[in-house]
Amino acid sequence: MRSAVEAILKWHRNMHSPDLRVKLGKMSESPFRFFRGTYFLYTADIRTGAFRRPAPLAARGPVVGDVHTENYGCFRSISGDIVYDINDFDETAKGYYEWDVRRLAVSLVLAALENGHRLGDGVNAAEAAIRAWLDGLQRWAGLGRKEFAALPERRQVRELMLTTQEKSRVKFLEGLAEESSPGRFTLRLEGGLHGVSSRERKAAMDALEFFLGHCLTSAGAHPERYRLCDIAARTAGNGSLGRLRYALLLDKGKTKTASLSTLRLIEWKQALDSALDSPFPHAGKGRAKAVYTATKAFQLFPKRYLGYTSMDGVPMQARELGANDARFSHREFVETARFGKAAGMFGGLLARCHLLGAEAGGGPRGIPRSVAGFRDRFVNGILQFAVSYAEQAHADFEELGRRREEVHRAWTK
Numbered sequence: 001m002r003s004a005v006e007a008i009l010k011w012h013r014n015m016h017s018p019d020l021r022v023k024l025g026k027m028s029e030s031p032f033r034f035f036r037g038t039y040f041l042y043t044a045d046i047r048t049g050a051f052r053r054p055a056p057l058a059a060r061g062p063v064v065g066d067v068h069t070e071n072y073g074c075f076r077s078i079s080g081d082i083v084y085d086i087n088d089f090d091e092t093a094k095g096y097y098e099w100d101v102r103r104l105a106v107s108l109v110l111a112a113l114e115n116g117h118r119l120g121d122g123v124n125a126a127e128a129a130i131r132a133w134l135d136g137l138q139r140w141a142g143l144g145r146k147e148f149a150a151l152p153e154r155r156q157v158r159e160l161m162l163t164t165q166e167k168s169r170v171k172f173l174e175g176l177a178e179e180s181s182p183g184r185f186t187l188r189l190e191g192g193l194h195g196v197s198s199r200e201r202k203a204a205m206d207a208l209e210f211f212l213g214h215c216l217t218s219a220g221a222h223p224e225r226y227r228l229c230d231i232a233a234r235t236a237g238n239g240s241l242g243r244l245r246y247a248l249l250l251d252k253g254k255t256k257t258a259s260l261s262t263l264r265l266i267e268w269k270q271a272l273d274s275a276l277d278s279p280f281p282h283a284g285k286g287r288a289k290a291v292y293t294a295t296k297a298f299q300l301f302p303k304r305y306l307g308y309t310s311m312d313g314v315p316m317q318a319r320e321l322g323a324n325d326a327r328f329s330h331r332e333f334v335e336t337a338r339f340g341k342a343a344g345m346f347g348g349l350l351a352r353c354h355l356l357g358a359e360a361g362g363g364p365r366g367i368p369r370s371v372a373g374f375r376d377r378f379v380n381g382i383l384q385f386a387v388s389y390a391e392q393a394h395a396d397f398e399e400l401g402r403r404r405e406e407v408h409r410a411w412t413k
Helices: 004-011 017-027 031-036 039-047 097-114 119-139 145-150 155-160 169-174 198-214 287-298 336-357 375-402 404-411
Strands: 060-063 072-076 082-086 093-096 177-181 184-187 227-234 245-251 263-270 307-311 314-320
Touching: 004 039, 004 375, 004 404, 017 031, 017 404, 031 097, 031 375, 039 097, 039 375, 060 097, 060 287, 060 336, 082 336, 093 097, 097 119, 097 336, 097 375, 119 336, 119 375, 145 336, 184 227, 184 245, 198 227, 198 245, 198 263, 198 307, 198 314, 287 307, 287 314, 287 336, 375 404
Parallel strands: none
Antiparallel strands: 060 093, 072 082, 177 184, 227 245, 245 263, 263 314, 307 314
């Protein structure tokens, strides 16, 4: 019988300890938070563990990996517009498409329960996501990137997600940077930002030129002219806590005097091989570039300053931290009808992501045909998996509660 706590201790043995203390607090909040922070446990369960049966459909290709409700969000894209999409591809790999759908369904059941909804409401939301995924694969199978871009934005997205006014980047940076001397800005070491060593600062300077020469930007930008104002270590996220993570304050101005309007905030995060490919945390030499390449393929309009580099030999994936970054929080969607609509949108976006990431004519396009004679049974099978795994997540969460002090001692050495 497997122990979730033993797996947690083994997986994180050589990871960044200060961030792990934050991760323990988040994982101890609820079964949903626990599920978010233990993708490695999920992959072991579906590949070789008790949840490897029933076998998924044979269709394989580039998958997102860690799909859940909070890995969907809005951000400023290279088009200049604020878009809504899947926004985290840390765990992307090649695998069965159905594994992504199963994980999304589990997250919806757990999120609904955390909201205080009935189990049936969570199951209904998961069913809406599964059916929307199948419908999307069927409707959009023949579309290419240009055809997807020509589709009008779904009104449902704006109604459900983009409910606030566009935020100012200058106002956003006011809370994160301060003018240390006229025309010179540094990051405020608060709110998850921490000081770095002189070695880290030098390593960032050495890695910056490559990043600026390979990142995605809006038309007319000249990142090769940008200069580093400051760098800080960053504690953020949930599942990715324990990885090295930095915030870089860059100035894009043409003069030596910076202003809030000329600043950009970029995140560099340690790239690790997907848990689908590795039984322990490991960073392949080309992993950061692989995540960058996959993200460009999956997203219709990628985020600004998406890129990669290597910092002191550590592969780093990169993206902008923007004023309009926002993730779906199920706690804000307490109405069951609205929660269910969001779930359907998640399934549709996942279908689009799978189609964009696959080679033309292949990938998941044959799935609707393969389940044509038993679509309801296929959907019910995933729902049964979702309910069963949600129960497993609750049991694992309870084990963590019983052994929390043991994990705390291990992560504070």
